[in-house]
Amino acid sequence: MSETIRTGGCLCGAVRYEVRGEPYKGGLCHCADCRKITGSSFLHYADWRPHQFSSTGEVRTYAGRSFCPQCGSHTFNLGDDQVEIHLGTLDDAPNDIKPLIEGWAKRRERWLPTLPGIPMFPGDP
Numbered sequence: 001m002s003e004t005i006r007t008g009g010c011l012c013g014a015v016r017y018e019v020r021g022e023p024y025k026g027g028l029c030h031c032a033d034c035r036k037i038t039g040s041s042f043l044h045y046a047d048w049r050p051h052q053f054s055s056t057g058e059v060r061t062y063a064g065r066s067f068c069p070q071c072g073s074h075t076f077n078l079g080d081d082q083v084e085i086h087l088g089t090l091d092d093a094p095n096d097i098k099p100l101i102e103g104w105a106k107r108r109e110r111w112l113p114t115l116p117g118i119p120m121f122p123g124d125p
Contacts (some may be wrong), residue, residue, distance in 0.1 A: 003020050003021055004020070004021060004022060005018060005019070005020050006018070006019050006051050006090055006091070006092065006095065007090070007091050008075065008076065008085065008090040008091050009057075009073075009089060009091070010057075010067075010068035010070070010071050010073035010075050010089065010090040011068070011071040011072075011073045012068065012070050012071035012073070014017070014057045014058070014068050014070045014071070015055065015056070015057035015058070015059055015068045015073070015075055016055065016057055017053065017054065017055040017056075017075060017076060017085070018053070018054050018055070019048045019051050019052055019053050019061075019083070019085060020048075020052045020053075020084070021048070022048035023047055023048050023085075023097065024047055024049065025036060025047050025049065025052075025100060025101070026044075026045055026046030026047060026087070026097055026098075026099060026100055027044075027045065027098045027099040027100050027101035027102055027103060028042045028043065028044055028101075028102045028103070028125075029042060029043045029044075029045065029102075029103045029104055029125075030042045030102065030103065030105060030106075030107040030108045030109075031103065031105040031107060032102035032107065033063075034104075036063060038072050038086070038088070040075070041108075041112065042102075042108070042110045042112075043086060043111070044086075044087045044099065045084050045085060045086055045087060046050075046082050046084075046085055046087055046097050047082045047083065047084050047085070047097075048082070048085065049081070049082065049083070050079075050081070050082070050083055051079075052081075052083070053083040055076070055112045059075070061078075064077055064079070065077050066078055073089065074086055074088075074089075075089045091107055098120065099115065099118055101118060101119055101120075101121065102115070102119070102120040102121065103121050103123070103124055103125045104121070104122070104123055104124070105120035105121060105122055106123070108120070108123040
């Protein structure tokens with residue numbers, strides 16, 4: 001059985017990344033920071049371990065969130081024990097990575113349909 005490899009990057013292509021294997025968690029976040037960073041109602045993300053991740057190109061970081069200094073695309077957040085990928089930056093769409101949780105549901109838009117079987121947390125899960 002072969003390992004899944006997913007690639008992604010920023011809008012201008014200066015930053016590229018690869019993740020290997022499956023994420024260990026993922027979901028939707030409706031917090032104020034994620035809404036501002038995405039310019040949308042929520043962030044769809046998934047987390048991989050650092051050994052599953054590699055990237056090329058220059059990134060800048062603000063408050064732990066990495067972005068391309070050329071086009072401004074937010075692609076991933078690097079942590080000591082996880083790499084959070086903004087799933088909208090993956091090359092394959094749809095990518096079939098389903099959310100497992102919803103965080104900051106108290107900020108969730110009321111017009112969004114409920115996702116059956118997905119637990120919602122009022123703040124951080």
